[in-house]
Amino acid sequence: MRIAVLKERRAHEYRVAGSPETVGKFIELGAEVVVEAGAGAASGTPDSAFEGAGATVANDADSALSGADLILKVQRPIIASEGEDELARFTRGQMLVCQMGALTEPDFVNALAEAGLTGFALELVPRIS
Numbered sequence: 001m002r003i004a005v006l007k008e009r010r011a012h013e014y015r016v017a018g019s020p021e022t023v024g025k026f027i028e029l030g031a032e033v034v035v036e037a038g039a040g041a042a043s044g045t046p047d048s049a050f051e052g053a054g055a056t057v058a059n060d061a062d063s064a065l066s067g068a069d070l071i072l073k074v075q076r077p078i079i080a081s082e083g084e085d086e087l088a089r090f091t092r093g094q095m096l097v098c099q100m101g102a103l104t105e106p107d108f109v110n111a112l113a114e115a116g117l118t119g120f121a122l123e124l125v126p127r128i129s
Contacts, residue, residue, distance in 0.1 A: 001030070001031045001032070001069045001070060002031070002032045002033075002034065002067050002068045002069050002070075003026055003031050003032070003033045003034070003068065003069070003070045003071075003072060004033075004034050004035075004036070004058075004064040004065050004068035004070070004071045004072065005017050005018040005023070005033065005034070005035045005036065005039055005050075005055075005064070005072045005073075006036045006039060006061055006064060006065070006071060006072070006073050007036045007037075007038055007039040007061065008039075008042070008073065008074055008075055009077075009078055009084065009086065010075045010078065013042075013074055013075050014042040014043055015042075015043055015074045016039050016040040016042070016043050016045060016074065017039075017072035017073050017074050017097075017098065018033070018035065018039075018050075018072055019040075019045065020045065020049040020050055020052060020053035020055075021053070023035070023050055023053040023054065023055045024053040024054060027053070027054040027055070032056070033050075033054070033055040033056070034055065034056045034057075034058050034063075034064045034068065035047070035050040035055045035056070035057050035058070035064065036057075036058055036060065036061050036063075036064040037057050037058060037059055037060065061086070061089055062089055065089055065090060065091070065094070068091075068094060069094065069095065070094070070095045070096075070097065071090070071094055071095065071096045071097070071098075072097050072098070073096070073097070073098040074098060074099060075098060075099055076098050076099065076100045076101060076105065076108050077090075077096070077098075079107065079108055079111040080111070081107055081111075087111055087112065087115045087117070088115075090115055090117055092115065092116030092117070093116060093117075093118075094117055094118075095117070095118045095119075095120065096112070096117050096118070096119050096120070097119075097120045097122065098119075098120075098121075098122060099121070099122045099123050100112075100119055100121040100122070100123070101121075101123070102119070102121035102123065102124055103123075103124075
């Protein structure tokens with residue numbers, strides 16, 4: 001399985017969907033992890049930390065997404081009606097895990113379905129403590 005960790009493009013989002021620690025755990029489980037260059041910069045995590053954990057750093061989103069089965073983001077991708085169309089870079093059949101606003105953002109949910117992507121909305125995953 002190839003996992004892509006993408007840079008966040010929404011304003012005021014400084015987090016990254018993976019850490020060197022989680023990347024290392026995915027790799028130990030047999031996954032290949034590709035991180036878009038600069039994905040962790042806003043959170044203070046340099047590309048070299050991801051490389052040190054065993055990930056490949058891709059020059060851009062298109063390279064990171066190429067061949068990916070699972071895409072990790074913090075916030076939902078920007079869709080055409082919002083400006084830049086990040087979903088246009090994705091390939092039919094890929095899976096996306098992020099905070100989607102699935103119950104409040106019907107335009108995004110429809111765009112996801114039209115793109116042929118499977119979405120896992122983190123805000124809908126039950127949490128127990």
